[in-house]
Amino acid sequence: MANYRLPPVNGSAKAVVLTCVDSRIPPLEMLGLAPGEVFIIRNAGNSITNDTLRSLQICLTVMECRNVLVVGHSSCGMRSSGGLDERVTGAVDVNALSEVLEEDVADARSWLGFYEPHEREWAMGQADLLREIVKKVMPGVMVIVHSALYHLEDGRLEMMGQPSQK
Numbered sequence: 001m002a003n004y005r006l007p008p009v010n011g012s013a014k015a016v017v018l019t020c021v022d023s024r025i026p027p028l029e030m031l032g033l034a035p036g037e038v039f040i041i042r043n044a045g046n047s048i049t050n051d052t053l054r055s056l057q058i059c060l061t062v063m064e065c066r067n068v069l070v071v072g073h074s075s076c077g078m079r080s081s082g083g084l085d086e087r088v089t090g091a092v093d094v095n096a097l098s099e100v101l102e103e104d105v106a107d108a109r110s111w112l113g114f115y116e117p118h119e120r121e122w123a124m125g126q127a128d129l130l131r132e133i134v135k136k137v138m139p140g141v142m143v144i145v146h147s148a149l150y151h152l153e154d155g156r157l158e159m160m161g162q163p164s165q166k
């Protein structure tokens with residue numbers, strides 16, 4: 001690429017973004033950042049999964065990140081299955097997949113992680129969950145977890161306040 005520039009060393013990023021795999025989300029552009037300035041973790045539905053935590057642990061410990069932003073987005077396909085779980089289970093051998101994963105994924109709806117509340121509540125809830133997990137596994141380390149909602153309609157990133165303490 002003509003205007004390509006070598007990003008800074010990997011360790012210079014001090015923040016992490018967790019967002020959805022939705023191809024319409026441009027993580028760097030929506031934050032006004034360049035390659036090398038933030039770690040990006042993506043999965044369907046911007047969810048706290050085992051693999052999210054695996055990647056996060058690298059960012060929070062080795063890379064010493066102290067800020068995490070969970071970004072949900074409007075019109076997320078994970079909000080209501082719309083038959084997606086049947087399409088997934090219809091296209092794969094669920095027993096073979098369970099064997100590969102060493103985990104029973106017969107309840108595809110649960111395994112895929114479809115969620116019922118709106119995107120806003122989901123992102124805030126996942127941020128809430130992450131705060132609790134970090135507090136438990138990294139006691140004494142101050143990690144600030146924010147949440148935001150990306151609006152596909154106009155490209156707006158809406159920062160959300162901390163959910164009320166429960």
Ligand SMILES: [Zn+2]
Pocket residue numbers: 020021022044045046073075076077078
């Ligand atoms: Zn999504």
